[in-house]
Amino acid sequence: MLTIYGVYRSRSARVYWMAEExxxxxxxxxxLQANRLANxxxxxxxxxxxxxxxxxxxxxxxxPAIKDGDLVLNESLAxxxxxxxKYGGDLGGKTVEEDGxxxxxxxxxxxxxDGNTGKIVSTYDNGNENTEAGRAVIDVACRTMKRPLSVxxxxxxxxxxxxxxxxxxxxxxxxxxxxxxxxxxxxxDAHPNIDAWIRRCQSRPAYLEMQRKRSLEPVEV
Numbered sequence: 260m261l262t263i264y265g266v267y268r269s270r271s272a273r274v275y276w277m278a279e280e281x282x283x284x285x286x287x288x289x290x291l292q293a294n295r296l297a298n299x300x301x302x303x304x305x306x307x308x309x310x311x312x313x314x315x316x317x318x319x320x321x322x323p324a325i326k327d328g329d330l331v332l333n334e335s336l337a338x339x340x341x342x343x344x345k346y347g348g349d350l351g352g353k354t355v356e357e358d359g360x361x362x363x364x365x366x367x368x369x370x371x372x373d374g375n376t377g378k379i380v381s382t383y384d385n386g387n388e389n390t391e392a393g394r395a396v397i398d399v400a401c402r403t404m405k406r407p408l409s410v411x412x413x414x415x416x417x418x419x420x421x422x423x424x425x426x427x428x429x430x431x432x433x434x435x436x437x438x439x440x441x442x443x444x445x446x447x448d449a450h451p452n453i454d455a456w457i458r459r460c461q462s463r464p465a466y467l468e469m470q471r472k473r474s475l476e477p478v479e480v
Contacts (some may be wrong), residue, residue, distance in 0.1 A: 261285040261342075261472045262326040264316055266292075267473035270335045271323035273435035275472065277339045279465035288321050295480050306479070330406050336365050336432045343428035350428050360422050361391065364429045368436045371407035375400035380439035388442070401446050415452035419459060427465070434460040 263278065265271025266289055278285045293299035293309040306313060308320040317324040317333045324333045327345075332338050340361065343351035352358035379399045387393030406465065411433070414421060421429045434457050440446060447454040 262288055263327075264288045264290045264313065264324040265322035266290065267469065267476050268478070269322050270435075270447070272469055272473060273335050273431065274323045274325065274338050274342075276435070276466055276469040277342050277428065277431060279373075279468050280350060280463070281342060283342075283346050290324075291480060292322065293320065308380075326390050335435075336369060339432055340365060347428060348424050350429075350431075353423070357423055357427075361427065361429050364421060365432050367407070368433045371402060372433070372436050372440075375404050376436055376439035379443060383442055397443065400440075401443055404440070404446070408446070408453060412450045412452045415456050421456075426460070430456070430460055 261278065263271065263274055263285055263412055265274065265287075267275055269292060275287070278323065289306065290310070290313050291305055291307040292301075293307045296307055298304060299307045299309045304310070308314075308317075308322060313324075314320060316326065316331060319333060321333065325338050325339065325342075327341075332341055343361070344358070352361050364460060373413050379397050382388050382393045382396050385393075388397065418424075420426050421433065437453070437457060438461075441457070447457070458464075
């Protein structure tokens, strides 16, 4: 059985969403981010990213991670590419060319978007979105994404999904990277194809089920 290590209030959410899309049975092992705990190494601390038992799974001390049989994988977007390849049906590539495009778009999301969307959500998480310094970080992140978002906007012109004429792991992976920037409504208003597409992604039953489970987790530990 697939085991997912993480919590829904983290980047593990994208792996939980993928598992829901696939309809596969999985076991969830809660692993908190160490920075959410006052003393993550305390003997009575819940299992977290610095716990020895989790470091044996991912020495990088990051969630999510999975174990599928004897295979252990880290890195959320790579995990999803693997799950799509093994279990995905229409969510995975149907040809070697589609496999290549799925890898290309996923790596593109990491290299061109992820760092900046991460800066945006971190600014909000730290309560700095209304400070001068915080707004400066957000504005720079949005400007830096102008070119890559124009590329995605063009890719989606006249299309519901990014490639293959169907919802795939690429849509899920990129939608999850961009979710961290959805606080910046002007960014999406300026890219109507992307705005309509991400709304389609987030109206899927599997996404809504992932968010339902996420809402059950406490915001504070």
